[in-house]
Amino acid sequence: MNACVFVLCFFLITVCCSANDRDAKLRFYFDSFNNFTEFSISEAHKIFQTSWHKPDRNTVILAHGFTGIPTGPAVTGIIETYLDQEESNVVLLNWEYLASAQMASLASSYVNWAAPNARQLGVYLVDTFISLAEAGLNLNKTHLIGHSLGAHIWGIMGNNLLLRGIELPWITGLDPAAAGFERRNPAEKLNPRSAVFVDVIHTDPNKYGMRTSSGTVDFWPNFKLIGPVKQPGCPNKPVPVFSSDDLCSHNRSWQLYIDAVKQPGTLIGSHAKNYRTWKNYSVVDRNAVTLPLGKCDNNSRPGNYYLVTKAEAPYGLGIDGL
Ligand SMILES: *[C@@H]1O[C@H](CO)[C@@H](O)[C@H](O)[C@H]1NC(C)=O
Ligand SMILES: *[C@@H]1O[C@H](CO)[C@@H](O)[C@H](O)[C@H]1NC(C)=O
Ligand SMILES: *[C@@H]1O[C@H](CO)[C@@H](O)[C@H](O)[C@H]1NC(C)=O
Ligand SMILES: *[C@@H]1O[C@H](CO)[C@@H](O)[C@H](O)[C@H]1NC(C)=O
Ligand SMILES: *[C@@H]1O[C@H](CO)[C@@H](O)[C@H](O)[C@H]1NC(C)=O
Numbered sequence: 001m002n003a004c005v006f007v008l009c010f011f012l013i014t015v016c017c018s019a020n021d022r023d024a025k026l027r028f029y030f031d032s033f034n035n036f037t038e039f040s041i042s043e044a045h046k047i048f049q050t051s052w053h054k055p056d057r058n059t060v061i062l063a064h065g066f067t068g069i070p071t072g073p074a075v076t077g078i079i080e081t082y083l084d085q086e087e088s089n090v091v092l093l094n095w096e097y098l099a100s101a102q103m104a105s106l107a108s109s110y111v112n113w114a115a116p117n118a119r120q121l122g123v124y125l126v127d128t129f130i131s132l133a134e135a136g137l138n139l140n141k142t143h144l145i146g147h148s149l150g151a152h153i154w155g156i157m158g159n160n161l162l163l164r165g166i167e168l169p170w171i172t173g174l175d176p177a178a179a180g181f182e183r184r185n186p187a188e189k190l191n192p193r194s195a196v197f198v199d200v201i202h203t204d205p206n207k208y209g210m211r212t213s214s215g216t217v218d219f220w221p222n223f224k225l226i227g228p229v230k231q232p233g234c235p236n237k238p239v240p241v242f243s244s245d246d247l248c249s250h251n252r253s254w255q256l257y258i259d260a261v262k263q264p265g266t267l268i269g270s271h272a273k274n275y276r277t278w279k280n281y282s283v284v285d286r287n288a289v290t291l292p293l294g295k296c297d298n299n300s301r302p303g304n305y306y307l308v309t310k311a312e313a314p315y316g317l318g319i320d321g322l
Pocket of ligand 2: 169
Protein backbone atom coordinates (compact mmCIF):
# COMPACT_ATOMS: atom_id res chain seq x y z
CA MET A 1 0.00 0.00 0.00
CA ASN A 2 2.66 2.43 1.08
CA ALA A 3 4.71 1.37 -1.86
CA CYS A 4 1.76 2.06 -4.14
CA VAL A 5 1.30 5.52 -2.70
CA PHE A 6 4.98 6.14 -3.12
CA VAL A 7 4.93 4.96 -6.71
CA LEU A 8 1.83 7.01 -7.41
CA CYS A 9 3.39 10.14 -5.92
CA PHE A 10 6.56 9.52 -7.85
CA PHE A 11 4.53 9.07 -11.02
CA LEU A 12 2.58 12.28 -10.43
CA ILE A 13 5.71 14.26 -9.69
CA THR A 14 7.35 12.87 -12.79
CA VAL A 15 4.35 13.64 -14.98
CA CYS A 16 3.53 17.05 -13.53
CA CYS A 17 6.91 18.41 -12.85
CA SER A 18 9.34 16.50 -15.00
CA ALA A 19 10.44 19.53 -16.96
CA ASN A 20 9.53 23.09 -17.71
CA ASP A 21 9.61 22.02 -21.32
CA ARG A 22 6.65 19.75 -20.85
CA ASP A 23 4.58 21.58 -23.37
CA ALA A 24 7.17 22.47 -25.97
CA LYS A 25 6.87 20.14 -28.94
CA LEU A 26 8.24 19.73 -32.38
CA ARG A 27 5.53 19.26 -34.98
CA PHE A 28 6.76 17.32 -38.01
CA TYR A 29 4.61 17.80 -41.10
CA PHE A 30 4.08 15.18 -43.74
CA ASP A 31 2.83 16.42 -47.08
CA SER A 32 0.16 18.80 -45.78
CA PHE A 33 -0.59 21.28 -43.03
CA ASN A 34 -3.08 19.02 -41.26
CA ASN A 35 -1.02 15.85 -41.51
CA PHE A 36 1.71 15.91 -38.91
CA THR A 37 3.08 14.11 -35.90
CA GLU A 38 4.27 15.77 -32.72
CA PHE A 39 6.89 14.88 -30.11
CA SER A 40 7.84 16.72 -26.96
CA ILE A 41 11.27 18.28 -27.37
CA SER A 42 12.83 15.64 -25.10
CA GLU A 43 11.57 12.85 -27.38
CA ALA A 44 11.85 14.57 -30.74
CA HIS A 45 14.67 12.30 -31.95
CA LYS A 46 12.07 9.50 -32.16
CA ILE A 47 10.88 11.05 -35.40
CA PHE A 48 13.87 9.33 -36.97
CA GLN A 49 12.25 5.97 -36.19
CA THR A 50 9.59 6.92 -38.74
CA SER A 51 9.83 7.58 -42.46
CA TRP A 52 9.17 11.30 -42.02
CA HIS A 53 12.69 12.58 -42.75
CA LYS A 54 13.76 12.87 -46.38
CA PRO A 55 17.56 13.05 -46.24
CA ASP A 56 17.94 14.69 -49.65
CA ARG A 57 15.95 17.70 -48.45
CA ASN A 58 16.90 20.66 -46.28
CA THR A 59 15.01 20.96 -43.02
CA VAL A 60 13.17 24.17 -42.10
CA ILE A 61 12.10 24.72 -38.49
CA LEU A 62 9.88 27.64 -37.51
CA ALA A 63 9.42 29.10 -34.02
CA HIS A 64 6.40 31.34 -33.47
CA GLY A 65 6.26 34.31 -31.11
CA PHE A 66 4.26 35.54 -28.11
CA THR A 67 0.64 34.24 -28.21
CA GLY A 68 1.51 32.27 -31.32
CA ILE A 69 -0.50 29.12 -32.05
CA PRO A 70 -0.02 26.36 -34.63
CA THR A 71 -3.07 27.56 -36.58
CA GLY A 72 -2.25 31.28 -36.35
CA PRO A 73 -1.62 33.40 -39.46
CA ALA A 74 2.18 33.52 -39.21
CA VAL A 75 2.62 29.78 -38.70
CA THR A 76 0.03 28.87 -41.32
CA GLY A 77 1.51 31.25 -43.87
CA ILE A 78 5.12 30.19 -43.48
CA ILE A 79 4.54 26.45 -43.03
CA GLU A 80 2.20 26.25 -46.03
CA THR A 81 4.69 28.17 -48.16
CA TYR A 82 7.35 25.55 -47.51
CA LEU A 83 4.95 22.59 -47.80
CA ASP A 84 3.78 23.89 -51.18
CA GLN A 85 7.37 23.99 -52.44
CA GLU A 86 7.89 20.30 -51.58
CA GLU A 87 11.61 20.92 -51.19
CA SER A 88 12.08 20.83 -47.41
CA ASN A 89 11.38 18.75 -44.36
CA VAL A 90 9.06 21.13 -42.51
CA VAL A 91 8.87 21.47 -38.73
CA LEU A 92 7.24 23.79 -36.19
CA LEU A 93 8.50 24.44 -32.70
CA ASN A 94 5.09 24.42 -31.04
CA TRP A 95 5.51 26.22 -27.72
CA GLU A 96 1.94 27.49 -27.64
CA TYR A 97 1.37 27.07 -23.90
CA LEU A 98 4.71 28.57 -22.91
CA ALA A 99 4.09 31.50 -25.27
CA SER A 100 0.51 32.14 -24.21
CA ALA A 101 -1.13 34.89 -22.17
CA GLN A 102 -1.15 33.18 -18.77
CA MET A 103 -1.30 36.23 -16.53
CA ALA A 104 -3.79 38.96 -15.81
CA SER A 105 -2.50 41.22 -18.54
CA LEU A 106 -0.77 40.70 -21.86
CA ALA A 107 2.16 42.83 -20.70
CA SER A 108 2.78 40.78 -17.59
CA SER A 109 2.27 37.53 -19.54
CA TYR A 110 5.01 38.64 -21.88
CA VAL A 111 7.43 39.82 -19.20
CA ASN A 112 6.84 37.14 -16.56
CA TRP A 113 5.91 34.12 -18.61
CA ALA A 114 6.54 34.04 -22.36
CA ALA A 115 9.88 35.89 -22.47
CA PRO A 116 11.50 33.89 -19.61
CA ASN A 117 10.13 30.69 -21.17
CA ALA A 118 11.69 31.64 -24.50
CA ARG A 119 15.08 32.12 -22.80
CA GLN A 120 14.84 28.75 -21.07
CA LEU A 121 13.66 26.98 -24.18
CA GLY A 122 16.68 28.27 -26.08
CA VAL A 123 18.88 26.49 -23.56
CA TYR A 124 16.80 23.27 -23.34
CA LEU A 125 16.73 22.91 -27.10
CA VAL A 126 20.50 22.43 -27.19
CA ASP A 127 20.08 18.83 -26.00
CA THR A 128 17.13 18.33 -28.35
CA PHE A 129 19.19 19.33 -31.35
CA ILE A 130 22.19 17.30 -30.30
CA SER A 131 19.88 14.27 -30.04
CA LEU A 132 18.30 15.07 -33.39
CA ALA A 133 21.73 15.35 -34.99
CA GLU A 134 22.76 11.99 -33.50
CA ALA A 135 19.52 10.45 -34.79
CA GLY A 136 20.16 11.65 -38.35
CA LEU A 137 19.37 15.35 -38.73
CA ASN A 138 22.07 17.09 -40.74
CA LEU A 139 22.35 20.42 -38.92
CA ASN A 140 24.34 21.83 -41.84
CA LYS A 141 21.17 21.50 -43.92
CA THR A 142 18.86 22.94 -41.29
CA HIS A 143 17.38 26.44 -41.44
CA LEU A 144 15.86 27.92 -38.30
CA ILE A 145 13.30 30.70 -38.65
CA GLY A 146 11.84 32.60 -35.70
CA HIS A 147 9.32 35.38 -35.39
CA SER A 148 9.62 37.85 -32.50
CA LEU A 149 10.42 35.82 -29.35
CA GLY A 150 10.97 32.81 -31.60
CA ALA A 151 13.99 34.54 -33.15
CA HIS A 152 15.67 34.71 -29.74
CA ILE A 153 14.89 31.06 -28.98
CA TRP A 154 17.01 30.06 -31.98
CA GLY A 155 19.59 32.73 -31.22
CA ILE A 156 20.06 31.52 -27.65
CA MET A 157 20.14 27.92 -28.83
CA GLY A 158 22.77 28.79 -31.44
CA ASN A 159 24.87 30.64 -28.86
CA ASN A 160 24.77 27.63 -26.55
CA LEU A 161 25.44 25.09 -29.30
CA LEU A 162 28.53 27.07 -30.16
CA LEU A 163 29.79 26.48 -26.63
CA ARG A 164 29.44 22.75 -27.41
CA GLY A 165 31.42 23.15 -30.63
CA ILE A 166 28.44 23.09 -33.01
CA GLU A 167 27.84 25.98 -35.39
CA LEU A 168 24.43 26.27 -37.01
CA PRO A 169 24.43 27.33 -40.66
CA TRP A 170 21.45 29.64 -40.86
CA ILE A 171 19.03 31.49 -38.58
CA THR A 172 16.43 33.92 -39.90
CA GLY A 173 15.02 36.44 -37.40
CA LEU A 174 11.66 37.95 -38.32
CA ASP A 175 11.43 41.18 -36.34
CA PRO A 176 13.16 39.79 -33.22
CA ALA A 177 11.42 40.96 -30.05
CA ALA A 178 12.87 44.07 -28.40
CA ALA A 179 11.40 44.01 -24.89
CA GLY A 180 13.49 41.94 -22.50
CA PHE A 181 16.21 41.24 -25.08
CA GLU A 182 17.49 44.35 -26.79
CA ARG A 183 19.63 45.48 -23.87
CA ARG A 184 20.88 42.05 -22.77
CA ASN A 185 24.33 40.81 -23.58
CA PRO A 186 24.80 39.01 -26.92
CA ALA A 187 24.82 35.50 -25.37
CA GLU A 188 21.20 36.02 -24.29
CA LYS A 189 19.71 37.01 -27.62
CA LEU A 190 19.97 36.55 -31.36
CA ASN A 191 23.27 38.01 -32.52
CA PRO A 192 25.46 37.86 -35.63
CA ARG A 193 27.42 34.90 -34.24
CA SER A 194 24.39 32.75 -33.35
CA ALA A 195 24.90 30.98 -36.72
CA VAL A 196 27.23 31.15 -39.72
CA PHE A 197 24.62 33.27 -41.48
CA VAL A 198 22.01 35.27 -39.58
CA ASP A 199 19.56 37.35 -41.61
CA VAL A 200 17.11 39.63 -39.88
CA ILE A 201 14.10 41.52 -41.19
CA HIS A 202 13.26 44.50 -38.97
CA THR A 203 9.77 45.80 -39.63
CA ASP A 204 8.84 47.30 -36.26
CA PRO A 205 11.98 48.86 -34.78
CA ASN A 206 11.50 51.16 -31.80
CA LYS A 207 8.33 49.29 -30.88
CA TYR A 208 7.88 45.49 -30.69
CA GLY A 209 10.99 44.78 -32.75
CA MET A 210 14.68 45.43 -32.13
CA ARG A 211 16.24 48.61 -33.40
CA THR A 212 19.81 47.38 -33.24
CA SER A 213 21.45 45.31 -35.96
CA SER A 214 21.41 41.71 -34.82
CA GLY A 215 22.39 39.65 -37.84
CA THR A 216 25.14 39.05 -40.35
CA VAL A 217 22.80 41.06 -42.53
CA ASP A 218 19.93 43.23 -41.33
CA PHE A 219 17.11 44.35 -43.62
CA TRP A 220 15.26 47.57 -42.77
CA PRO A 221 12.17 47.78 -45.03
CA ASN A 222 10.51 51.21 -45.18
CA PHE A 223 12.77 52.49 -42.42
CA LYS A 224 12.60 55.99 -40.97
CA LEU A 225 14.87 57.68 -38.49
CA ILE A 226 12.64 58.91 -35.70
CA GLY A 227 10.06 56.87 -33.77
CA PRO A 228 8.47 53.53 -34.63
CA VAL A 229 8.31 52.54 -38.30
CA LYS A 230 4.79 52.42 -39.69
CA GLN A 231 4.83 49.87 -42.51
CA PRO A 232 2.87 51.01 -45.59
CA GLY A 233 -0.73 49.86 -45.37
CA CYS A 234 -0.68 49.73 -41.56
CA PRO A 235 -3.15 52.02 -39.75
CA ASN A 236 -1.84 55.47 -39.02
CA LYS A 237 -4.22 56.16 -36.15
CA PRO A 238 -3.93 55.23 -32.46
CA VAL A 239 -4.95 51.59 -31.96
CA PRO A 240 -5.31 49.45 -28.81
CA VAL A 241 -2.09 47.89 -27.56
CA PHE A 242 -1.54 44.31 -28.82
CA SER A 243 -4.56 44.54 -31.13
CA SER A 244 -4.26 43.07 -34.59
CA ASP A 245 -3.81 46.59 -36.03
CA ASP A 246 -1.19 47.36 -33.39
CA LEU A 247 0.79 44.29 -34.51
CA CYS A 248 0.54 45.22 -38.18
CA SER A 249 4.16 46.38 -38.62
CA HIS A 250 5.50 43.58 -36.41
CA ASN A 251 3.62 41.01 -38.51
CA ARG A 252 4.86 42.49 -41.76
CA SER A 253 8.22 40.76 -41.21
CA TRP A 254 6.75 37.29 -41.80
CA GLN A 255 4.52 38.54 -44.59
CA LEU A 256 7.55 39.94 -46.42
CA TYR A 257 9.45 36.75 -45.72
CA ILE A 258 6.72 34.61 -47.29
CA ASP A 259 6.88 36.74 -50.44
CA ALA A 260 10.66 36.46 -50.46
CA VAL A 261 10.40 32.66 -50.43
CA LYS A 262 7.54 32.44 -52.93
CA GLN A 263 8.93 34.98 -55.35
CA PRO A 264 12.68 35.09 -54.89
CA GLY A 265 14.30 38.33 -55.94
CA THR A 266 11.19 40.49 -55.67
CA LEU A 267 12.38 41.89 -52.32
CA ILE A 268 15.93 43.21 -52.51
CA GLY A 269 17.90 45.37 -50.10
CA SER A 270 20.62 47.89 -50.84
CA HIS A 271 23.69 47.85 -48.62
CA ALA A 272 24.51 51.03 -46.73
CA LYS A 273 26.39 51.93 -43.58
CA ASN A 274 23.22 53.49 -42.21
CA TYR A 275 19.90 54.96 -43.28
CA ARG A 276 21.23 58.51 -43.77
CA THR A 277 23.87 57.22 -46.14
CA TRP A 278 21.31 55.18 -48.07
CA LYS A 279 18.89 58.11 -48.40
CA ASN A 280 21.72 60.12 -49.88
CA TYR A 281 22.66 57.38 -52.39
CA SER A 282 22.55 57.96 -56.12
CA VAL A 283 20.86 55.29 -58.27
CA VAL A 284 24.27 53.79 -58.99
CA ASP A 285 25.11 53.67 -55.27
CA ARG A 286 21.84 51.93 -54.51
CA ASN A 287 22.54 49.20 -57.01
CA ALA A 288 26.17 48.74 -56.03
CA VAL A 289 25.72 46.08 -53.33
CA THR A 290 22.33 44.37 -53.15
CA LEU A 291 20.97 41.24 -51.49
CA PRO A 292 17.63 39.47 -51.88
CA LEU A 293 15.64 38.73 -48.73
CA GLY A 294 15.22 35.08 -47.84
CA LYS A 295 18.51 33.80 -49.23
CA CYS A 296 21.42 32.28 -47.34
CA ASP A 297 24.52 33.86 -48.79
CA ASN A 298 27.66 33.22 -46.77
CA ASN A 299 29.57 35.55 -49.07
CA SER A 300 27.22 38.50 -48.81
CA ARG A 301 28.49 41.83 -47.53
CA PRO A 302 27.66 41.99 -43.81
CA GLY A 303 25.72 44.98 -42.53
CA ASN A 304 22.52 46.91 -43.09
CA TYR A 305 20.28 46.76 -46.16
CA TYR A 306 17.48 49.18 -46.96
CA LEU A 307 14.47 48.94 -49.24
CA VAL A 308 10.93 50.15 -49.72
CA THR A 309 7.97 47.88 -50.40
CA LYS A 310 4.38 48.06 -51.51
CA ALA A 311 1.54 48.34 -49.00
CA GLU A 312 0.10 44.92 -49.77
CA ALA A 313 1.11 41.52 -51.08
CA PRO A 314 2.94 40.93 -53.28
CA TYR A 315 5.08 43.45 -51.43
CA GLY A 316 8.22 43.41 -53.53
CA LEU A 317 9.17 46.21 -55.90
CA GLY A 318 12.31 44.49 -57.21
CA ILE A 319 15.07 46.96 -58.00
CA ASP A 320 12.54 49.79 -57.84
CA GLY A 321 12.49 49.24 -54.06
CA LEU A 322 16.21 49.99 -53.68
C1 LIG B 1 -0.24 11.57 -43.82
O1 LIG B 1 1.05 11.34 -44.35
C2 LIG B 1 1.46 9.98 -44.28
C3 LIG B 1 2.93 9.91 -44.69
O2 LIG B 1 3.13 10.49 -45.94
C4 LIG B 1 0.55 9.14 -45.16
O3 LIG B 1 0.94 7.79 -45.10
C5 LIG B 1 -0.88 9.31 -44.69
O4 LIG B 1 -1.74 8.64 -45.57
C6 LIG B 1 -1.26 10.78 -44.62
N1 LIG B 1 -2.55 10.91 -43.99
C7 LIG B 1 -3.52 11.64 -44.50
C8 LIG B 1 -4.79 11.69 -43.73
O5 LIG B 1 -3.39 12.23 -45.56
C1 LIG C 1 27.15 28.46 -45.40
O1 LIG C 1 28.12 27.92 -44.52
C2 LIG C 1 27.66 26.82 -43.72
C3 LIG C 1 28.73 26.43 -42.76
O2 LIG C 1 29.99 26.41 -43.36
C4 LIG C 1 27.28 25.66 -44.64
O3 LIG C 1 26.78 24.59 -43.87
C5 LIG C 1 26.20 26.15 -45.59
O4 LIG C 1 25.89 25.11 -46.51
C6 LIG C 1 26.66 27.38 -46.36
N1 LIG C 1 25.53 27.86 -47.12
C7 LIG C 1 25.62 28.22 -48.39
C8 LIG C 1 24.36 28.64 -49.05
O5 LIG C 1 26.67 28.23 -48.98
C1 LIG D 1 29.00 20.78 -40.90
O1 LIG D 1 29.85 21.82 -41.35
C2 LIG D 1 30.98 22.01 -40.54
C3 LIG D 1 31.74 23.26 -41.02
O2 LIG D 1 31.37 23.64 -42.30
C4 LIG D 1 31.84 20.75 -40.61
O3 LIG D 1 32.99 20.91 -39.76
C5 LIG D 1 31.01 19.57 -40.10
O4 LIG D 1 31.75 18.36 -40.23
C6 LIG D 1 29.73 19.45 -40.88
N1 LIG D 1 28.89 18.43 -40.27
C7 LIG D 1 28.22 17.52 -40.96
C8 LIG D 1 27.39 16.55 -40.18
O5 LIG D 1 28.26 17.48 -42.19
C1 LIG E 1 -0.78 39.84 -36.39
O1 LIG E 1 -0.47 38.61 -35.78
C2 LIG E 1 -1.31 38.30 -34.70
C3 LIG E 1 -0.73 37.08 -34.03
O2 LIG E 1 -0.35 36.12 -34.95
C4 LIG E 1 -2.70 38.09 -35.21
O3 LIG E 1 -3.57 37.79 -34.15
C5 LIG E 1 -3.17 39.34 -35.93
O4 LIG E 1 -4.40 39.14 -36.51
C6 LIG E 1 -2.17 39.77 -36.96
N1 LIG E 1 -2.55 41.08 -37.50
C7 LIG E 1 -2.43 41.37 -38.78
C8 LIG E 1 -2.82 42.75 -39.16
O5 LIG E 1 -1.99 40.58 -39.60
C1 LIG F 1 25.74 62.70 -49.82
O1 LIG F 1 26.18 62.49 -51.16
C2 LIG F 1 27.10 63.46 -51.62
C3 LIG F 1 27.34 63.20 -53.09
O2 LIG F 1 27.58 61.83 -53.36
C4 LIG F 1 28.38 63.38 -50.78
O3 LIG F 1 29.29 64.38 -51.19
C5 LIG F 1 28.01 63.60 -49.30
O4 LIG F 1 29.15 63.41 -48.51
C6 LIG F 1 26.93 62.61 -48.88
N1 LIG F 1 26.49 62.88 -47.52
C7 LIG F 1 26.35 61.90 -46.60
C8 LIG F 1 25.83 62.33 -45.26
O5 LIG F 1 26.62 60.74 -46.84
